[in-house]
Amino acid sequence: MTIDPSSIPNFGGQPEPQPQGGPAGPVVPDQDLVKQLLDQMELKYVVDDEGDLAAPWEEFRTYFMFRGEGDQAVYSVRTFYDRAHKIDDKVQLLESIDDWNRRTLWPKVYTHTHDDGTVRLIGEAQLLIGAGVNIELFVSSTVSWVRAAIEFDKWLVEQLGLESAVNEADAPETKPEEDDE
Numbered sequence: 001m002t003i004d005p006s007s008i009p010n011f012g013g014q015p016e017p018q019p020q021g022g023p024a025g026p027v028v029p030d031q032d033l034v035k036q037l038l039d040q041m042e043l044k045y046v047v048d049d050e051g052d053l054a055a056p057w058e059e060f061r062t063y064f065m066f067r068g069e070g071d072q073a074v075y076s077v078r079t080f081y082d083r084a085h086k087i088d089d090k091v092q093l094l095e096s097i098d099d100w101n102r103r104t105l106w107p108k109v110y111t112h113t114h115d116d117g118t119v120r121l122i123g124e125a126q127l128l129i130g131a132g133v134n135i136e137l138f139v140s141s142t143v144s145w146v147r148a149a150i151e152f153d154k155w156l157v158e159q160l161g162l163e164s165a166v167n168e169a170d171a172p173e174t175k176p177e178e179d180d181e
Helices: 031-040 087-103 135-159 163-170
Strands: 053-056 060-067 074-081 108-113 119-128
Touching: 031 053, 031 060, 031 135, 060 135, 074 135, 087 108, 087 119, 087 135, 119 135
Parallel strands: none
Antiparallel strands: 053 060, 060 074, 074 119, 108 119
16 A cells, blocks of 8 residues: 555645545555655654654654554554653643643643653554554544644743753853953
């Protein structure tokens, strides 16, 4: 099975191209189909030690995973955000992600507290695929979920006032000026 490039939503704000022809029959997506989609989206990806497909960004990694069998098979797109938050900030973080989860369909975001007390965020969207899905639905869902994962990171930076931390991390180091005396 192949993906019609015209069925891939774009990220540039232009109208999305419409798929050609009539509706396709249901397909059971697999990792090769996701790789093909990521290639067409020009996104880099790796396969980790557990066999899961991951697309890395600077502040997070998005995994494209297949779990279960038969009619219970699930396709999950899960994003692990790398930014560590302090346990003392968890209440504010929960209020922010609750607001996100109320306002948006995906990704649904939750916290994970590590043994060292740092809190990280995970975003997730899932689709039952065991009985097969329409290829256009699969493609548009995957693209939308990737885009939403990126948007969530930007939204969180704005909500929590992390712009200065992001800007400081991106700023080149400068030496203090020396006096000419």
